[in-house]
């Protein structure tokens with residue numbers, strides 16, 4: 001880069017910073033900035049356009065265009081050259097603007113006399129803020145050097161915008177991060193919550209984007225890069241022996257930390273006059289923009305890694321980040337791009353709600369949120385950029401909607417909704433000790449699903465008769481290595497203690513598919529949901545399964561033990577798992593340990609194949625539990641995690657209900673106790689329909705026990721069965737409309 005350009009650029013940035021530091025209103029400052037830039041770039045025109053809403057840009061200051069056009073001229077995103085710069089997040093550089101594709105003449109600006117046009121986006125970490133434009137009469141292309149210089153200026157402006165420097169009059173200059181924003185995501189755990197934003201990873205604020213002494217800034221960058229390399233090496237050393245994927249991410253980090261291209265670009269930015277942190281952020285911003293445009297999932301992942309490592313570098317440079325000294329607000333609602341299950345558990349029940357930009361319904365975070373019964377919305381794009389610590393926020397887990405900085409009318413309507421739910425909870429509390437007996441006299445036993453010790457206190461409050469499904473994988477997912485037998489035995493014993501003699505059905509480790517242990521080597525699988533998971537892993541590599549069975553047997557010590565195997569697809573698999581239980585009991589007996597008082601061994605029916613297993617299977621199992629989440633996805637061949645298809649097929653579809661009916665009949669023929677423990681059991685309408693098809697045991701989230709019991713006590717299951725059969729005979733696809741009609745006035 002020519003020395004002169006470098007000095008010019010540094011001079012401009014310094015003057016810019018000094019101008020920004022001078023007192024004055026937002027508008028005055030902007031005017032001064034545009035004249036400064038025009039002067040330094042030797043152009044007749046410099047204009048700043050800012051967004052007044054996500055779709056519209058407004059001319060906010062200009063040197064060289066008609067003054068009257070300021071705060072009047074507006075364009076839509078993608079409209080005209082300015083709109084195109086904003087939409088594409090890329091500079092446009094032309095010596096002949098009027099003949100450029102998309103040019104739109106704005107008569108009020110008087111810009112017809114200017115031929116050349118250079119526009120660059122003003123954006124911070126992928127967030128579009130506006131467009132910076134220079135124009136001149138002379139018909140010439142701007143040099144690469146000039147484009148680069150203007151980009152650096154735009155970067156500094158973006159930082160200053162973030163710091164609230166341009167707050168002034170006019171819509172586009174209103175204070176950022178003050179308006180209400182609505183986010184539509186996907187519900188991953190139901191419930192409604194009102195609270196205040198807690199950013200899991202608070203944004204690093206770059207307070208001085210301009211560096212006075214390039215040499216000193218370079219040294220700061222080099223030192224931080226050295227620290228970064230060391231910390232990545234440490235992480236890699238610690239990750240030895242862990243899962244391939246985890247190490248791959250760290251290897252990518254290392255690659256970036258040693259990347260000459262990345263370092264060189266940041267050094268060039270510093271030479272132009274940026275501070276070390278502003279240089280890091282400029283590159284990060286570019287990566288974010290590319291990330292948004294990249295279709296290739298591999299490239300997106302790598303850009304994501306670059307984004308993460310940039311954050312680490314920023315924290316090293318600024319000393320900000322995790323230890324910012326901020327304290328958790330009242331009623332904290334956690335906002336993050338994504339979060340691991342271990343970190344979420346550390347927050348525990350302190351959180352009122354969780355909103356993530358990424359994540360999936362079956363992700364570990366979702367499993368933990370569900371276990372903690374904290375409303376969770378996922379897929380709320382850009383919320384981590386938009387929200388500030390402490391902002392008021394409403395989370396509607398049912399609708400998958402989040403209101404950030406809501407208007408008072410929205411808040412009060414929301415509070416009404418929460419109050420109504422609280423009233424309903426009171427109603428449910430009043431029937432807590434009553435049986436779930438329908439009007440026809442049939443009694444359905446209701447149990448709860450759990451996965452953490454912390455779930456157990458809900459057992460008494462919910463009115464559940466026991467734990468119908470204890471998911472044991474969480475203890476494995478949140479650790480960095482396989483838990484020890486002693487630890488597990490102690491935990492399972494505490495769970496049984498807390499259940500106070502009520503039945504707890506422990507499901508053996510259900511890993512694979514979406515639940516991947518970071519420390520376990522796994523083969524690459526083309527379709528993990530149909531792959532090496534659950535009992536298949538347990539039978540092929542029995543070490544962990546046997547250890548877990550030993551822990552369960554020791555925990556029971558004189559008490560009844562119920563164990564079930566997940567994802568059994570054929571009888572032989574169940575036989576294999578059952579034999580392991582019997583062998584371990586025998587081994588424990590030989591070792592002189594106290595054995596369980598009784599042992600029940602059950603199977604989860606999660607694949608259609610098992611419904612057609614030989615009679616012997618139904619005779620051999622002590623009980624069967626339908627894992628409806630998986631069963632439904634395989635029945636309809638619709639991935640439970642894929643938003644495009646997961647709601648496509650109704651649980652009350654006639655084919656599915658008929659299938660459930662067949663399973664009920666087979667179990668009845670062999671006197672095999674049957675229950676249903678997928679999420680659908682906790683949905684009141686689904687629950688009564690299952691009961692009408694003959695299911696007499698349901699296991700669900702603790703919060704669903706009340707609503708399900710309430711509705712069950714108000715319906716006659718024989719009548720409901722007739723309604724379902726009527727709809728089926730009439731050839732309906734789903735019985736839902738008929739059931740809803742019938743329910744009117746009954747509940």
Ligand code: PEP
Nearest residue numbers: 627628629630677678679
């Ligand atoms: C199910 O599949 O219905 C189930 C209960 O198991 P999980 O959701 O843990 O796969």
Ligand code: MG
Nearest residue numbers: 606627629630
């Ligand atoms: Mg399952």
